[in-house]
Amino acid sequence: MKSVVPVLSVIAAIIGFWLLAVIPMNMHLVADQAQRDGAVVMPDTPIARQEVSGIALAVKNPDLIPLTYDFNRPRLPAPQQVAKEMYDTIIGQRITSKRSLVYHGWVTLAPTLLGFVIGTGLGVLLAVGIVYSRVMDRSVMPWAIVSQTIPILALAPMVIVVLGSMGVQGLFPKSIIAAYLSFFPVVVGMVKGLRSPDAMQLDLLRTYNASKSQGFWSLRLPASAPYLFASFKIGISASLVGTIVAELPTGARAGFGARMLVGDQYGQPLVSWAALFAAALTAAALVGLFGLIERITLRRMGMQAT
Amino acid sequence: MSAVISASDLDLTFQTNDGPVHALKGVDLDIAAGDFVSFIGPSGCGKTTFLRVMADLEQPTGGGITVNGVSPAEARKSRSYGYVFQAAGxxxxxxxxxxxxxxxxxxxxxxxxxxxxxxxxxxxxxxxxxxxxxxxxxxxxxxxxxxxxxxxxxxADILLMDEPFGALDEIVRDHLNEQLLKLWDRTGKTIAFVTHSIPEAVYLSTKIVVMSPRPGRITDVIDSPLPRARPLDIRDTAEFLEIAHRVREGLRAGHADD
Incomplete structure (x- = not known):
């Protein structure tokens, strides 16, 4: 509970900065609109106004400032506008409606979860291979690292198009992108975790003449649990980002990524911002969920979560 | 009584970047069933390495060693010893x-x-x-x-202990030493015990092996005349102090050539 005050302070600072930024960001648009509506604006032509900054414009026309917080198609929406849009599209719609963010959220969440399962499964298998096989250690790890240097934005459309031409559509291609992003933190964390037992603990098992599989199940796997959970938390958020990126360039009709793109293309910034915040909240909820599972599991194992 | 652990002319040389390190050279030792043997010496004298060779955790580069009459590897596979490390782990x-x-x-x-x-x-x-x-x-x-x-x-009949009480304070150590002796007396196990501490070695052992470094070798083997039943205050007797003195002399002799 001690963390409440610092967390709230940071949030207050961010919202404060946001509220201040709304004025100069929207001032030109508001001034143009006010002039069309018959108000007197200084300077009095759009071209002349382009020459001055948003801040200077606000100083010259202080009576227009309140309008920047309530503009229809703002460059930067005000916090309460985003909050209202989110309320309208999350609570105010049937969740089966195409306008509901819950509907779009599920469209994004389903491939995220499937991709996460594929990615972590693959990651754990690769990690076990890397730890137990020198050949895999030398051959797989460099490729895993190289795979993460390719911009996902370039790769995602190719994967979607290639899979689409093979008749694979819908959930699965997006899951592949999500898995592609989430397997890497799992590989890295799991390799570190499986290698975390020290020489003494390995020697101890040797004095018992334990087999390799006994060493894996009784020592290496439980020792890797704290590392695995850290990887899960990174992996699940990477998975969500992967799914959203997979929705962006491919003309997807639904999902957070599609909403962000639609809002951008049709001049509805509120739609984009609402989707952006909904995605962030979803990621936070997923990470929080894994944090909870981590705590419960590690407590049951007699270890303290770090 | 036949030897439970028997080493003859045992060598172990580690190849390092700075050249070969002779961890053990020409080590001969017989440990009889039911013995409590302490290995004492400064760091680098090979006492832990010797224990690890008995446990098949290190491979000797020369000479021979048997544990329970067979090679250390076979002894390990038949689980004939228990090993206690420096940390509880x-x-x-x-x-x-x-x-x-x-x-x-x-x-x-x-x-x-x-x-x-x-x-x-x-x-x-x-x-x-x-x-x-x-x-x-x-x-x-x-x-x-x-x-x-x-x-x-x-x-297992054999207990190999590598400075098990090294990280504990003196009071706890005294208590555990007393308990270990009782346990040894009750179970009749053969114990090989590595230590840094002269009083600990003298108090516990029926046989004290003094070792010295560069190359790691045995400089003295002392058969303790102390009785099996040992209260803690046996450490104030003249007999005890005399053995401790001999151990200290042995350690000093090993250092003389530095």
Whole structure:
């Protein structure tokens, strides 16, 4: 509970900065609109106004400032506008409606979860291979690292198009992108975790003449649990980002990524911002969920979560 | 009595980037059944390496060694010794009982017998009632006792102990030494015990092996005239001090050529 005050302070600072930024960001648009509506604006032509900054414009026309917080198609929406849009599209719609963010959220969440399962499964298998096989250690790890240097934005459309031409559509291609992003933190964390037992603990098992599989199940796997959970938390958020990126360039009709793109293309910034915040909240909820599972599991194992 | 552990002309040379290091050179030693043998010497004298060779954790580069009449590798595979490390090394995710059960699970001992053995060795190290506790809930001395119980649980005849009390304070150490002697007396095991401490070596052992470094070798083997039953205050007797003196002389002689 001690963390409440610092967390709230940071949030207050961010919202404060946001509220201040709304004025100069929207001032030109508001001034143009006010002039069309018959108000007197200084300077009095759009071209002349382009020459001055948003801040200077606000100083010259202080009576227009309140309008920047309530503009229809703002460059930067005000916090309460985003909050209202989110309320309208999350609570105010049937969740089966195409306008509901819950509907779009599920469209994004389903491939995220499937991709996460594929990615972590693959990651754990690769990690076990890397730890137990020198050949895999030398051959797989460099490729895993190289795979993460390719911009996902370039790769995602190719994967979607290639899979689409093979008749694979819908959930699965997006899951592949999500898995592609989430397997890497799992590989890295799991390799570190499986290698975390020290020489003494390995020697101890040797004095018992334990087999390799006994060493894996009784020592290496439980020792890797704290590392695995850290990887899960990174992996699940990477998975969500992967799914959203997979929705962006491919003309997807639904999902957070599609909403962000639609809002951008049709001049509805509120739609984009609402989707952006909904995605962030979803990621936070997923990470929080894994944090909870981590705590419960590690407590049951007699270890303290770090 | 035939030797439980017998080394003859044992050599072990590590190849390092700075050239070969002679960890053991020309080591001859016989340990009889029921002996309590301490290895004492400065760091680098090879006492831990010697213990690890007995346990098949290091491979000698020359000479011969048998444990229970067979090679260390065969002795390890037939699980004929229990090894206690410098740190307790308990698995944090297992309870004390679960840690002691670990070797029994690995060796495929039936469940009912596991429970019975765990209870028995916990009594032996005076940790009855701590079976369900996790390691972090125990003091360092209690953790080390639990690790001794773990080494005892599968009833090997030989106990190899590598500075098991090195990290503990003097008071706890005295107490554990006393307990270890009782345990040795009751179980009749053969114990090989590596230590830095002269009083500890003299107090515990029937045989004290003094070693010196560069190359690691045995400089003196002292058969202790002290009786098997040893109260803590035996350390104030003239006999005890005389043996301690001889050990100290042996250690000093080993250093003379530096």
């Amino acid at each position: 308990l698995y944090p995710w297992r309870t004390i009982g679960g840690n002691i059960r670990l070797p029994l699970e690995i060796m495929g001992i039936p469940k009912a017998e596991q429970a019975e053995r765990v209870a028995r060795v916990l009594e032996l190290v005076e940790l009855g009632g701590f079976e369900k506790k996790f390691p972090w809930q125990l003091s360092g001395g209690m953790q080390q006792r639990a690790s001794i119980a773990r080494a005892l649980s599968f009833d």
